[in-house]
Amino acid sequence: MDKRAIVAMSGGVDSSVAALLVQQAGYEAVGVTLRLHGEGQGPDPAEDARAAAARLGLDFQVLDFSESFREQVVERFVAAYQRGETPNPCIDCNRYVKFGRLMAWARERGFAKVASGHYARVEQDAETGRWLLKKGLDPRKDQSYVLYALTQEELSMLLLPLGGLTKAQVRQLAQDRGFANAGKQESQDICFIPDGDYAGFIQRYAGRSFPPGAFVGTAGQVYGEHKGIIHYTVGQRKGLGLSFPQPMYVCKIDPGRNQVVLGEHRELFSRELEAVGCNLIAVEKIGKPLRVKAKVRYRQEEQPATVEQVGPDRLRVVFDEPQRAITKGQAVVLYQGDTVVGGGTIGEMGE
Numbered sequence: 001m002d003k004r005a006i007v008a009m010s011g012g013v014d015s016s017v018a019a020l021l022v023q024q025a026g027y028e029a030v031g032v033t034l035r036l037h038g039e040g041q042g043p044d045p046a047e048d049a050r051a052a053a054a055r056l057g058l059d060f061q062v063l064d065f066s067e068s069f070r071e072q073v074v075e076r077f078v079a080a081y082q083r084g085e086t087p088n089p090c091i092d093c094n095r096y097v098k099f100g101r102l103m104a105w106a107r108e109r110g111f112a113k114v115a116s117g118h119y120a121r122v123e124q125d126a127e128t129g130r131w132l133l134k135k136g137l138d139p140r141k142d143q144s145y146v147l148y149a150l151t152q153e154e155l156s157m158l159l160l161p162l163g164g165l166t167k168a169q170v171r172q173l174a175q176d177r178g179f180a181n182a183g184k185q186e187s188q189d190i191c192f193i194p195d196g197d198y199a200g201f202i203q204r205y206a207g208r209s210f211p212p213g214a215f216v217g218t219a220g221q222v223y224g225e226h227k228g229i230i231h232y233t234v235g236q237r238k239g240l241g242l243s244f245p246q247p248m249y250v251c252k253i254d255p256g257r258n259q260v261v262l263g264e265h266r267e268l269f270s271r272e273l274e275a276v277g278c279n280l281i282a283v284e285k286i287g288k289p290l291r292v293k294a295k296v297r298y299r300q301e302e303q304p305a306t307v308e309q310v311g312p313d314r315l316r317v318v319f320d321e322p323q324r325a326i327t328k329g330q331a332v333v334l335y336q337g338d339t340v341v342g343g344g345t346i347g348e349m350g351e
Contacts, residue, residue, distance in 0.1 A: 003026060003027050003028055003112075004027065004028045004029075004030075004110065004111045004112060004113070005022050005027040005028070005029050005030070005111060005112070005113040005114065005115050005159060006029075006030055006032055006102065006105075006106045006111050006113070006114045006115070007019040007022055007029050007030070007031050007032070007058070007114075007115045007116075008032060008033075008034065008098060008102060008114065008115065008116045008117075009031045009032065009033050009049035009052065009053060009060075010033065010045055010049065010117070011033065011044075011045030011046065011047070011048035011049040011052075011181065011184075012045075012048070012117065012181060012184055012186065013170060013171060013174045013179065013181050013182055013183075013184050014117030014118075014119075014162060014170060015049070015116060015117035016048075016049070016052035016117075016174060016179050016181055017117065017161075017162065017170045017173050017174050017179075018115050018116060018117040018159075018160075018161045018162055019031055019052065019053065019056055019058060019115070020056060020173065020174075020177060021161035021162075021173075022113075022115045022159060022161055023056055023058070025161070027113065027115075027159075029056075029058050029115070030058060030059045030060070030061070030111075031049060031050075031052070031053035031056075031058045031059070031060040031061075032060070032061055032062070032063050032102070033045060033046040033049040033050070033060075033061075033062050033063070034062075034063050034065045034069075034097065034098065034102065035062055035063065035064045035065065035066055036065055036066055036069040036073075036093075036097065036191065036192070037066055037069060037070075037074075037191065037192045046062050048180065048181045048184070051179075051180055051181075052179050052180075052181065055177065055178065055179060056177075063102075063105065065097055065101055065102070068096065068097050068101050069093065069097050069192075072092060072093075072095075072096035072097055073089050073092045073093045073096065073097060073192075074089075074192060074205065076089070076092050077089045077092070077190075077202075078202050078205050078206055080329045081198070081202050081229075081230045082202075082206065082210075082229075082230070082255065083255055083328075083329075084229055084252075084253035084254060084255040084328065085253075085327075085328040085329025086233040086234065086327045086328070086329045086330060087329040087330070088146070088298070088329070088330055088331055089190055089192075090146050090190075091146050091148070091149060091331055094146055094147055094149065094150070095149040095150070098116070099114070099116075099150055099154050099158070100154070102114060103153075103154055103157055106157070107157075112157065113157055113158070113159050114157050114158060114159065115158075115159035115160070115161060116158070116159075116160065117161075117162055118136075118143045118146075118147060118160055118162065118163075119136030119138055119141040119142055119143045119160075119162050119163060119165075119167075120133060120134065120135060120136045120142065120143050120144040120147055120160050120163050121133075121134040121135070121136065121137075121160055121163035121164065122134070122155050122158050122159075122160055122163075124156075125282075130152065130281070130282065130283075130284075131152050131155035131156050131281070132155075132281065132282055132339055132340070133147055133148070133150065133155060133281050133339070133340040134163070134338045134339050134340065135335075135338040135339075135340075136160075136162070136163045136164075137163065137164050137165070137166070138165065138166040138167060140167070141166070141167050144333070144335075144340050145295060145298050145331065145333045145343075146298065146331075147340075148279060148281070148331065148333045148340055148342060148343035149279045149343070150279070150281070151279070152281075155281070171183070198230070199228070199230045199231045202230050203230070209228065210228030210229060210230050210231075211228060211258065212225050212226060212227055212228060213225070213226055213228075213229065213257070213258030213259055213260070214226070214257075214258070214259050214260075215240070215242060215259075215260050215262055216259050216260070216261055216262070217261070217262060217263065218251060218261060218262075218263045218267055223242055223244075223248075223262060224241070224242050226240075226259075226260045227241075229253050229255055229258065229260060232250050232253060232260050233250065233253075233327065234250050234251065234252065234253065234268070234325050234326075234327040234328070235249060235250060235268060235324065235325030235327065236249065236250040237249050237250075240262070242262075246264060247264070247265060248262045248263065248264065249262065249263060249264070249265060249267075249268055249325075250262060251263040251267050251268055268324050268325050269322035269323065269324055270322055270323065270326055271318055271319045271321070271322045271323070272316065272317065272318050272319070273296070273316075273317050273326050273332060273346050273347070273348070274310070274314060274315070274316050274317075274346075274347045274348045275314065275315045275316075275317065275332050275343070275344030275345060275346055275347060276313060276314055276344055276345055276347045277313055277344050277345045278309075278313045278314060278315050278342060278343065278344030279313075279342050279343060279344065280341065280342035281340050281341065281342050282336065282339050282340065282341045282342065283341065283342070285309055286307060286308065286309035286315070286341075287309070288308075289306050289307070289308050290306065290307050290308075290341070291304070291305075291306055291336075292304075292305055292306070292307050292317075292334040292335060292336055292341055293305065293334070293335045293336070294307070294317055294319065294332055294333065294334050294335070295332070295333055295335075296323060296326050296327070296330060296331075296332050296346060297327070297330055302333075302335050303319055303320070303321065303323060304319070304320040304321075305317050305318060305319040305320060305334075306318050307334055307341075313344070314344075315332075315334075315342075315344055317332055317334070326346060327346060328346050328347060328348075329345065329346065330345075330346050331343050331344070331345060331346065332344060332345075332346050
């Protein structure tokens with residue numbers, strides 16, 4: 001049983017090479033592609049995944065997880081925008097579908113391990129026995145940020161064969177094995193909104209339009225009319241349709257008043273945040289203020305901060321220096337060195 005593994009194969013080069021490395025490590029591997037949303041949204045990823053699995057001689061199947069994806073990812077995404085937040089659907093997908101649902105499916109069938117092509121590492125702490133999530137060794141590809149919500153049980157099952165490799169090394173391995181997807185480019189879009197029109201998608205999915213309201217300043221002054229709160233996110237400067245003598249940015253979205261609050265660049269900065277729905281990995285709980293480095297978006301460099309646990313699943317993070325455009329709905333992820341302490345969803349901001 002211990003040498004049977006499911007490999008989540010998206011059709012891309014990373015998961016194909018992950019399957020190769022799992023096989024080389026002596027596992028009896030089965031490739032699976034998750035069907036997450038409607039047909040006809042570009043090329044079928046299952047075809048590239050099936051071809052890579054066939055090249056490795058792996059059994060392969062497609063699992064229809066579209067209902068779970070709709071409930072746990074799409075509906076959360078739409079609801080968050082309606083609350084004036086800017087969610088990260090990839091984190092919800094990893095948490096609830098790609099690992100939560102897939103690992104349950106794998107356990108039911110006697111598989112001890114599930115592998116994926118994420119650039120991160122999993123290790124077990126010899127002293128505490130806790131499973132640790134660590135950054136991938138390629139800093140340009142590290143994906144530990146989007147995996148912070150994984151539980152101890154999930155981490156214990158997880159194989160991440162690419163964690164110690166660079167993207168160039170992965171492409172070379174794919175080329176050496178003759179994978180057709182060795183040069184395949186990565187998608188930068190949210191998979192269920194390939195045209196990038198979030199507002200249009202949300203309106204269609206919610207079955208309603210979002211009424212115009214007031215653009216206001218941080219002191220309450222009215223600047224003009226916005227076209228609906230779902231069209232805006234904190235930190236946005238372009239596309240406001242207003243003219244000012246100085247650059248103005250979205251500082252806050254207030255769905256209760258149907259207002260979009262604008263301010264100057266300096267007004268985008270804050271030092272504190274509270275995070276909810278938190279998941280701790282390196283420690284069971286944070287008993288006293290802890291020095292960490294924290295990042296509030298995927299592409300940000302982590303910044304020095306102090307974190308306190310203020311409830312069973314609530315954290316307060318205070319940065320040494322004010323941070324730009326901390327955004328409700330995004331994730332804050334905490335690090336000590338290359339180890340993920342934990343993280344949560346950004347809620348209220350302080351000063």
